[in-house]
Amino acid sequence: MNRRDFLQGVTLSSIVALNYGCSIKPLVKDKNKKLAIVYATKYGATKDTSLWIAKGLQREVDFFDIEQDSFENIVNEYDYFIIGSGVWIDGVHKDLIAFLKENKEELENKIIASFIVCGTSKKDKAGEERISQYFSRFHSEMIKKPLVSDFFGGRIIIEQLSKKDRTILENFYKKVLKREFKSWDKTQPYKAESFGKTFSQVLKTS
Numbered sequence: 412m413n414r415r416d417f418l419q420g421v422t423l424s425s426i427v428a429l430n431y432g433c434s435i436k437p438l439v440k441d442k443n444k445k446l447a448i449v450y451a452t453k454y455g456a457t458k459d460t461s462l463w464i465a466k467g468l469q470r471e472v473d474f475f476d477i478e479q480d481s482f483e484n485i486v487n488e489y490d491y492f493i494i495g496s497g498v499w500i501d502g503v504h505k506d507l508i509a510f511l512k513e514n515k516e517e518l519e520n521k522i523i524a525s526f527i528v529c530g531t532s533k534k535d536k537a538g539e540e541r542i543s544q545y546f547s548r549f550h551s552e553m554i555k556k557p558l559v560s561d562f563f564g565g566r567i568i569i570e571q572l573s574k575k576d577r578t579i580l581e582n583f584y585k586k587v588l589k590r591e592f593k594s595w596d597k598t599q600p601y602k603a604e605s606f607g608k609t610f611s612q613v614l615k616t617s
Contacts, residue, residue, distance in 0.1 A: 445488065446470065450495040451477040451504030454572070456565040456598055457497040457528040463600045464493065464526070467607025477506045486517040494522055494557070496549060497565060498529035500583060503549045511552035524559040524610065525549060530567070530597060561606050564597025 448465060452458045458476065465472040475485060494511070496503040511518065527549060533539045542562050550556045569577065569592070584592035 444490040445473070446491045446493070447473040447475055447485070447489045448493045448495065449475045449477060449485075449507070449510070450497075451507040452497050452528075453499055453504075453576075454497075454566075454568070457495055459598060459600070460526065460528050460563050460603045461493075461495055463603035464495075464607040467604035468610065469608070477504060477510060482510060486514045486521070490521065491523050492518065492521050493524045493526070494549075495526040495528065498527055498531070498545055500579060503527060503545055508548070508552055515552060515554055519554040522553060522555070522557050524561075525557040526560060526606070527562045528565045528598075529562060530565050530595070531562075532564070532597075559610065563599045563603050563606075566596035566598050567594060568596070569594045 446468075448461045450457050450461045458474075461474060465474070473489070475482065494507070496507045525546070527542070527545050529542070529545065531538050531541045531545075533542060545562075546560060550560075567580070572580065581592050584590060
C-alpha cells in the first residue's frame with residue numbers, strides 16, 4: 412500500500428468513526444440485519460464497483476440493479492442500503508433518483524453510504540465541482556444525506572457502446588472536450604474494496 416492509499420484509508424476511517432460513533436453498533440451486533448447495495452449501471456462499471464465494495468465489507472450483501480430487478484417490497488425487506496450510481500452525460504441515473512424519491516420516507520434511516528462512478532477526478536477545481544454536483548443531485552431525494560460517500564473511476568469501451576451512445580459521446584468529445592474519443596478504463600477495484608473494508612473495520616471496532 413502506498414502512502415496516498417494509506418492516507419485515504421485513514422481519512423475514511425476517521426470520517427466514518429466521527430460521523431457514526433456508537434449509532435452504528437446495532438449493524439454489527441445483530442447479524443440478522445440485512446444489507447443490500449442498490450446500483451444503477453449503464454455498461455457495467457458501477458456493477459463491478461459494487462462487487463468490489465462488497466468484497467471489502469466481508470459480510471453477506473445482496474445486490475439490486477435498478478434497471479433489471481423488481482423493487483416491490485425491497486425497502487421493507489432490508490435494514491440498510493448502500494446506494495451507487497454511474498454518471499452519464501446527463502448525470503446520475505434517473506431511475507435511481509426516482510427510486511429514492513418514491514421511497515424517501517421509508518429509506519430515511521436506512522441509507523448508510525453512497526457512491527458514484529464516473530470519469531471525472533478531483534485533479535482540478537472544475538472536477539471537484541462536477542463531483543460535488545453529482546452528489547448534490549444524488550442526495551437531493553434523501554431526507555438524510557449519507558454520512559459516508561465516495562467516488563470511483565468509471566470506464567468507456569467504445570466497442571460496447573450502442574450506436575446512439577457512441578454518436579452522443581463522439582459529439583461530446585469533439586465539441587465540448589475537444590479531444591479524441593478513445594476507450595478508457597479508470598475503474599478502481601483496490602480503492603472500492605478498501606472503501607468496503609475500511610467501512611467494515613470501523614463498524615467492527617466502534
